[in-house]
């Protein structure tokens with residue numbers, strides 16, 4: 001992972017953009033939605049950038065850039081059509097500890113610009129580490145059509161109620177079940193039913209533990225799509241052998257792992273409402289399926 005995704009708090013972030021042509025304007029279309037303080041320096045500016053200046057969203061200095069301009073900011077976007085100038089300014093930024101992006105020149109980028117799905121609080125950033133920005137853009141348009149616009153007010157609704165949920169459901173694990181129940185009922189919509197789905201989810205805050213079994217001869221890519229919600233709930237993985245990378249990627253990042261277990265320790269976890277996965281050989285998994293008749297045995301074609 002050469003490029004690591006982060007979400008930057010733009011409140012009090014200082015951004016400098018050098019150049020004010022089409023490329024700078026595209027960057028501004030997204031940056032102007034943030035809380036960042038934005039300064040633009042360019043000899044001349046396209047109409048869209050002039051509009052941002054007129055509306056006071058940015059401050060614009062219409063002049064040639066100086067090397068001494070690269071200071072007092074957190075991020076700098078170098079968007080002039082002069083490659084040598086962009087690269088020189090990027091070097092200066094580096095010495096000043098300022099993160100630079102040279103549009104279309106990853107060698108001089110301290111960070112790269114992802115393709116962004118903007119749904120208010122929900123932000124999805126896609127990168128191909130520069131390999132295929134067009135693929136990132138197309139994946140974005142697929143996500144855009146899949147995620148309803150009303151997901152923006154949905155996340156405002158949720159954010160407003162987060163504290164109430166924390167107060168009404170003091171146990172962390174129960175809160176997780178609450179939100180799982182809420183999203184099961186409500187999905188990604190925000191409409192007249194959302195409040196009812198929210199209230200109903202308070203009624204079902206105790207979870208029933210679940211035992212999920214996977215035979216180590218089953219490759220992760222042959223697991224049915226219906227297996228995913230089960231895997232996402234796993235809190236502890238039991239296995240006497242290493243879990244393959246492909247399967248591990250499908251599990252929750254905060255799931256714990258243990259190679260020592262028996263029926264009793266599994267039973268205790270289930271009684272405490274936890275979801276467990278046992279990844280073992282065929283005999284072991286079949287034995288557990290017999291002794292825990294409610295276990296979910298995930299195998300190709302099992303849904």
Ligand SMILES: C[C@@]1(CC(=O)O)c2cc3[nH]c(cc4nc(cc5[nH]c(cc(n2)[C@H]1CCC(=O)O)[C@@](C)(CC(=O)O)[C@@H]5CCC(=O)O)C(CC(=O)O)=C4CCC(=O)O)c(CCC(=O)O)c3CC(=O)O
Pocket residue numbers: 026027101102103104105106109111112113114115116126127128129130131132133134136137140
């Ligand atoms: C490394 C990166 C650095 C950076 O710019 O930050 C970079 C580098 C380069 N882009 C190039 C070309 C194109 N870039 C686009 C589009 C986008 N490029 C974006 C980001 C990034 N581009 C960063 C990596 C992102 C990642 O990880 O995937 C997006 C996501 C965001 C944005 O730009 O705001 C935006 C889509 C936004 C959206 O719609 O969602 C298109 C298509 C189009 O314009 O429709 C083309 C033409 C097709 C092609 O050539 O592929 C070239 C070759 C230039 C040449 O040949 O001259 C280089 C240089 C190189 O590859 O060396």
Ligand SMILES: NC(=O)C1=CN([C@@H]2O[C@H](COP(=O)(O)OP(=O)(O)OC[C@H]3O[C@@H](n4cnc5c(N)ncnc54)[C@H](O)[C@@H]3O)[C@@H](O)[C@H]2O)C=CC1
Pocket residue numbers: 018019020021022023024041042043044045046063064065079080081082083085103104
């Ligand atoms: N326009 C596009 O769709 C794409 C552009 N690019 C590349 O991105 C870069 C910028 O492209 P555009 O915005 O189209 O260019 P542009 O020519 O429209 O704008 C360049 C901007 O840089 C400013 N500038 C130039 N020298 C300056 C200096 N010494 N001091 C201050 N400002 C200066 C100009 O005043 C202008 O505002 C170019 O390198 C271009 O090759 C790459 C892919 C697509």
